[in-house]
Amino acid sequence: MEGLSVAKADLTVYVHPSKANKVDQAVRRQLSSLLFTYNELFDGVILAHEFNFKSKHAKILPGLIPYFGVNVKAKLLVFSPRPDMLLEGKVVKLGKESIHVIVLGFCSAAIMMEDIRQEFKYKIKGGYGTFVSLAHKRHVIKAGSMIRFLVKR
The missing domain is CATH 3.30.1490 (Dna Ligase; domain 1)
Known part of the structure; x- marks a missing residue:
């Protein structure tokens, strides 16, 4: 990493x-x-x-x-993360406008709606919020998922 x-x-x-x-x-x-x-x-x-x-x-x-x-x-x-670095983290919370991630088990990050790719739409499935890809139906971001993201600032 x-x-x-x-x-x-x-x-x-x-x-x-x-x-x-x-x-x-x-x-x-x-x-x-x-x-x-x-x-x-x-x-x-x-x-x-x-x-x-x-x-x-x-x-x-x-x-x-x-x-x-x-x-x-x-x-x-x-x-020491820097802008444009690729990090990996575990999703702990999803909201309509953000994804909250824990990196390395101790550092939190928030990915805001304007930084989430346009192909992902927020939906509620089974009482839990998820981001579902419109391009690939099996590509889903939910609590517990591991995601990679670029550091903005």
Whole structure:
């Protein structure tokens, strides 16, 4: 799928002195706090991380509580859709004027009526809304369908 990329980064993670004997756990927790949030530095949403320590040495920061900085090499899986990218998602809701889709299980998108191809018409079948193709009778978009769409903005 377009929009997914791997970013390699050299990071400095600051660890509280109480976690000095569990540095691996503290770094993992700090990196996990970045997951599923937009990060301007990577220009996308971080979905996963993997890291290695660059060295066994740490830099102590002066202050009231002397945190120490650990240098880490990280590989991050980043989701950053751009205009004209092709994405795939699962339809969760249909309305007369829109199709609501979940991409990668966490990101929502709405496809408005003006962006839906003209061959699709909204109909109610069995109490549920569907978009039915006028060109191909078996081509139906309903809740639970997987669709591909272009990112507009």
